[in-house]
Amino acid sequence: MKYLPLLCALLATLGAAAQRPLYLVNGEVRDDIASIPPADIERVEELPADDETVARYGQQASHGVVVVTLRYDTPARFGDGGESxxxxxxxxxxxxxxxxxxxxxxxxxxxxxxxxxxxxxxxxxxxxxxxxxxxxxxxxxxxxxxxxxxxxxxxxxxxxxxxxxxxxxxxxxxxxxx
Structure with a gap:
């Protein structure tokens, strides 16, 4: 829960879709991070939109990168995935x-x-x-x-x-x- 204020502030400042950062969740690119339960977040790191970040992650990182590390590598799964x-x-x-x-x-x-x-x-x-x-x-x-x-x-x-x-x-x- 200690990351909730940081995550909320980060989402509020990154409002415009054209200026959205690259979201990496456990190393995978995501379109959005708003649906991640705050209790599942272990760490959030914001990388600036500088030459080093763009060189490492490519042009899609031109508005910065938000690296989210979850408390788990794979989420819990109910049943065979056919029914929520x-x-x-x-x-x-x-x-x-x-x-x-x-x-x-x-x-x-x-x-x-x-x-x-x-x-x-x-x-x-x-x-x-x-x-x-x-x-x-x-x-x-x-x-x-x-x-x-x-x-x-x-x-x-x-x-x-x-x-x-x-x-x-x-x-x-x-x-x-x-």
């Missing part, structure tokens, strides 16, 4: 179409053994859905854990569930006292 974890959990939570739309957002950790543990509930518009999502998360199958130097390591993620799918959340009622 969010979709799996949503499919395994019983929530009828007639019920009011509700949303739950929760942090989770994939341990080095591939087991999944719920963390902080970031948002919950319905306690029934929250309980059902947490139960489905606790019963989820093991993941292929993230690896660093060919060793399994823990990693974090955020689960976002809104059911029934495609149904809008009800507007919150606001009261104004005068």
């Amino acid at each position: 974890f969010d979709a799996f959990i949503a499919r395994n939570v019983k929530w009828d179409e007639e019920e009011t739309a509700a949303r739950v957002v929760v942090r989770y950790t994939v341990a080095a053994d591939g087991s999944v543990a719920a963390g902080e509930v970031l948002q919950s518009t319905d306690n029934r859905l929250r309980r059902r999502v947490l139960k489905a998360l606790a019963e989820a199958p093991r993941w292929h854990p993230a690896t660093k130097d060919d060793r399994a390591v823990a990693s974090d993620g955020v689960l976002r569930i809104q059911l029934p799918e495609g149904k809008r959340l009800p507007r919150q009622v606001e009261m104004v006292w005068r």
Whole structure:
């Protein structure tokens, strides 16, 4: 989390698409780094747009280079890659179409053994859905854990569930006292 302010400031100052730096994440070129969870970042290094940087990385580094090193070499992977974890959990939570739309957002950790543990509930518009999502998360199958130097390591993620799918959340009622 100590890199979050640096990353936010860096992204804010690099707004124009024509002047975007080259992003290298674990040595691979990426179009964007905004989707990387801050907890997964081990180190961020900003290289200036000087002759040495351009000579090392090529003309695409003419606006500088942002080198991001993650806590892992390969990210954790759920299942065979055919279904996202969010979709799996949503499919395994019983929530009828007639019920009011509700949303739950929760942090989770994939341990080095591939087991999944719920963390902080970031948002919950319905306690029934929250309980059902947490139960489905606790019963989820093991993941292929993230690896660093060919060793399994823990990693974090955020689960976002809104059911029934495609149904809008009800507007919150606001009261104004005068």
